[in-house]
Amino acid sequence: MDYLRITDWDTAYNNVNHIPDGESYPANWAEQAAHYRNTVDCELDIAYGSTPRETLDLFLPAQNPSGLFVFIHGGYWVRFDKSFWSHFAKGFNDAGWAVAMPSYSLCPQVSIADIEQQMAQAVQHAATKIDGPIILAGHSAGGQLVTSLVCEESNLSASVRARLTNVLSVSGVHDLRPLLNTKLNAELKLDLASATAASPVFRTPVAGTKLTALVGSAERPEFVRQNELLANIWLGLGASVSCIESPNKHHFNVINHLIDDKALVSGLIESS
Numbered sequence: 001m002d003y004l005r006i007t008d009w010d011t012a013y014n015n016v017n018h019i020p021d022g023e024s025y026p027a028n029w030a031e032q033a034a035h036y037r038n039t040v041d042c043e044l045d046i047a048y049g050s051t052p053r054e055t056l057d058l059f060l061p062a063q064n065p066s067g068l069f070v071f072i073h074g075g076y077w078v079r080f081d082k083s084f085w086s087h088f089a090k091g092f093n094d095a096g097w098a099v100a101m102p103s104y105s106l107c108p109q110v111s112i113a114d115i116e117q118q119m120a121q122a123v124q125h126a127a128t129k130i131d132g133p134i135i136l137a138g139h140s141a142g143g144q145l146v147t148s149l150v151c152e153e154s155n156l157s158a159s160v161r162a163r164l165t166n167v168l169s170v171s172g173v174h175d176l177r178p179l180l181n182t183k184l185n186a187e188l189k190l191d192l193a194s195a196t197a198a199s200p201v202f203r204t205p206v207a208g209t210k211l212t213a214l215v216g217s218a219e220r221p222e223f224v225r226q227n228e229l230l231a232n233i234w235l236g237l238g239a240s241v242s243c244i245e246s247p248n249k250h251h252f253n254v255i256n257h258l259i260d261d262k263a264l265v266s267g268l269i270e271s272s
């Protein structure tokens with residue numbers, strides 16, 4: 001891929017305006033998620049902290065769970081909650097795994113560092129409910145959050161870290177410094193120091209980390225670059241890395257792999 005100098009950073013990180021009917025996706029997700037919650041065995045609004053958004057939903061398979069899959073949603077750390085994403089539990093539920101989906105507080109009420117701490121608490125709490133291996137996954141901003149959890153600075157306990165077998169970043173943002181050039185930063189309130197500190201590309205993955213970095217080939221070029229960037233750097237830091245560019249997928253449908261891509265799901269499970 002040829003990389004050209006970027007002059008409009010808001011356009012570079014804008015997905016809605018570059019996806020056909022992009023504005024319709026959130027409402028469709030919410031409808032599908034509500035239907036899924038009404039058709040499967042689930043425990044909703046489990047508190048993992050003391051604030052209103054510190055809750056998670058747990059989706060259970062038909063049999064005794066073989067492990068725990070945690071999905072952390074995106075939305076640039078400023079929008080959405082767990083209620084939009086329930087149906088993305090289907091692939092791992094069908095494979096016999098329990099799926100936890102947490103909400104978190106949003107910027108600018110909290111910082112990205114605060115959200116990282118909340119996600120560590122959410123994973124810790126979910127791990128007390130489900131035994132076995134743990135796979136972490138996140139989309140977009142959630143990709144930053146899950147990869148931060150497998151870095152040396154993570155607040156996860158040693159016992160939970162020992163259960164982590166894979167981390168999946170889907171269209172993740174892993175170098176946050178470019179966001180300093182966007183209007184979004186009015187809500188994120190990042191400066192160079194905090195953007196660097198929150199960027200997984202500047203962190204060291206714990207020994208034994210297995211990373212799958214997934215992105216759609218039809219995404220904005222910055223997301224393709226960010227995906228390759230993390231895979232490249234973490235490979236050089238000793239992680240086991242798989243970098244995947246899904247043909248013809250964009251930022252809003254690449255996460256459908258969690259619903260209907262049995263090969264991806266089984267691959268993550270089998271390497272656990």
